[in-house]
Amino acid sequence: MTRLxxxxxxxxxxxxxxxxxxxxxxxxxxxxSFVIREGKIGFALEIPKAANLDATQAESLRMQAETNIKNTxxxxxxxxxxxxxxxxxxxxxxxxxxxxxxxxxxxxGVKRIIxxxxxxxxxxxxTVAANLAVAFAQQGLRVGLVDADIYGPSLAKMLGLKxxxxxxxxxxxxxxxxxxxxxSMGLLLDENTPTVWxxxxxxxxxxxxxxxxxxxxxxxxxxxxxxxxxxxHLSIAQNFEVNGVVIVSTPQExxxxxxxxxxxxxxxxxxxxxxxxxxxxxxxxxxTRHYPFGKEGAQNLSKKxxxxxxxQLPIDAAISQGGDSGEPFALKNGIMQQIAAKIV
Ligand code: ADP
Numbered sequence: 001m002t003r004l005x006x007x008x009x010x011x012x013x014x015x016x017x018x019x020x021x022x023x024x025x026x027x028x029x030x031x032x033s034f035v036i037r038e039g040k041i042g043f044a045l046e047i048p049k050a051a052n053l054d055a056t057q058a059e060s061l062r063m064q065a066e067t068n069i070k071n072t073x074x075x076x077x078x079x080x081x082x083x084x085x086x087x088x089x090x091x092x093x094x095x096x097x098x099x100x101x102x103x104x105x106x107x108x109g110v111k112r113i114i115x116x117x118x119x120x121x122x123x124x125x126x127t128v129a130a131n132l133a134v135a136f137a138q139q140g141l142r143v144g145l146v147d148a149d150i151y152g153p154s155l156a157k158m159l160g161l162k163x164x165x166x167x168x169x170x171x172x173x174x175x176x177x178x179x180x181x182x183x184s185m186g187l188l189l190d191e192n193t194p195t196v197w198x199x200x201x202x203x204x205x206x207x208x209x210x211x212x213x214x215x216x217x218x219x220x221x222x223x224x225x226x227x228x229x230x231x232x233h234l235s236i237a238q239n240f241e242v243n244g245v246v247i248v249s250t251p252q253e254x255x256x257x258x259x260x261x262x263x264x265x266x267x268x269x270x271x272x273x274x275x276x277x278x279x280x281x282x283x284x285x286x287x288t289r290h291y292p293f294g295k296e297g298a299q300n301l302s303k304k305x306x307x308x309x310x311x312q313l314p315i316d317a318a319i320s321q322g323g324d325s326g327e328p329f330a331l332k333n334g335i336m337q338q339i340a341a342k343i344v
Contacts, residue, residue, distance in 0.1 A: 005073050007034050010041065013072050017064045019051060025061060030083075040076045041069060047083035058083075104241040107210060110144070110218045114274065114343070115236070115245040117266070119258025121152070121227035124279035124313070125248045127323050129224035130158040130180075131330035132246070135340035137179025138330070141219040144174065146209050147184030148236060149226045156186040160326020164188065171214040178331065181218070183209045206232065207239060228258065229265040237269040244274040246310065246343065251278055251297030259301065274343055275308035276301070283315040311339040 033044040116129040147155040165172035174181035278298035282289040322329035330336035
């Protein structure tokens with residue numbers, strides 16, 4: 001197998017690629033997020049606002065980067081274009097009409113869309129999304145689930161699904177388990193694909209997950225959002241009519257700060273907040289509850305912000321094991337049912 005180059009060797013090649021002002025793309029700070037493994041090289045080409053490049057110029061830099069690296073090292077290369085890219089200029093003139101952001105188009109057959117979001121990663125957002133979807137299905141609803149957490153798609157594992165969607169009439173048929181139909185990057189990509197996909201590429205891939213799937217009739221489509229705030233949230237809000245968002249947080253102060261930021265973003269995007277779920281609230285030994293992360297932090301915050309509080313989930317090995325084994329704990333435990341009933 002070809003020896004994989006070091007980051008510095010790759011950068012040395014990229015220094016030969018110049019922007020229209022004559023600066024090379026490495027010195028211009030455009031190259032980041034390297035992934036070098038398993039015979040593949042991936043990185044992001046991030047265009048700063050000050051560079052003022054249009055889509056053709058940015059794509060030309062991306063192509064040069066990909067070609068030069070491939071030709072030098074003989075490896076597979078994926079360069080993801082992201083950052084600030086202006087609409088294509090015609091000659092020296094700016095186009096008069098910059099297209100407005102897309103207006104959301106309905107998803108055929110889907111009655112309601114709700115998103116599950118969090119201020120930061122690792123708070124159990126995907127766990128809640130998977131269990132919530134299962135709990136909805138147990139209540140007799142027809143449920144779909146989209147894993148929009150492109151950087152860490154984990155829902156296929158949590159639901160115990162492995163098979164790639166079948167393609168019929170150019171549409172993907174979402175595989176179903178525990179009454180939930182799932183679309184996830186995790187089902188489409190093989191495990192070694194670098195996840196340096198960003199910005200425009202990701203938003204295209206996401207649209208495929210939603211609109212490239214034959215969902216049939218659904219009462220509810222649950223979206224597992226990426227953590228935090230960013231382009232993907234914006235793209236989903238612009239392209240799909242999201243009826244509401246459920247926010248997941250742990251009780252700590254730091255997590256709560258991020259939650260406030262996320263809530264602010266959804267308010268700006270005019271997506272109603274259905275309420276908050278506090279995860280990892282406590283653990284129980286011999287009937288006594290312990291609160292290692294402080295008591296009722298998320299509950300207090302939701303009160304302060306005037307948001308409905310939907311419930312607490314304990315720290316429980318059954319919850320993580322349920323996720324690892326593909327048998328979500330909602331199948332056996334009533335807490336998630338109660339939260340789902342409140343949302344319904
Ligand atoms: P996020 O989507 O916010 O990044 P995950 O849902 O992937 O978080 O959860 C992170 C890890 O924490 C997983 O291993 C999951 O099984 C575990 N976990 C989540 N909630 C709980 C809980 N209430 N009790 C025990 N483990 C949990």
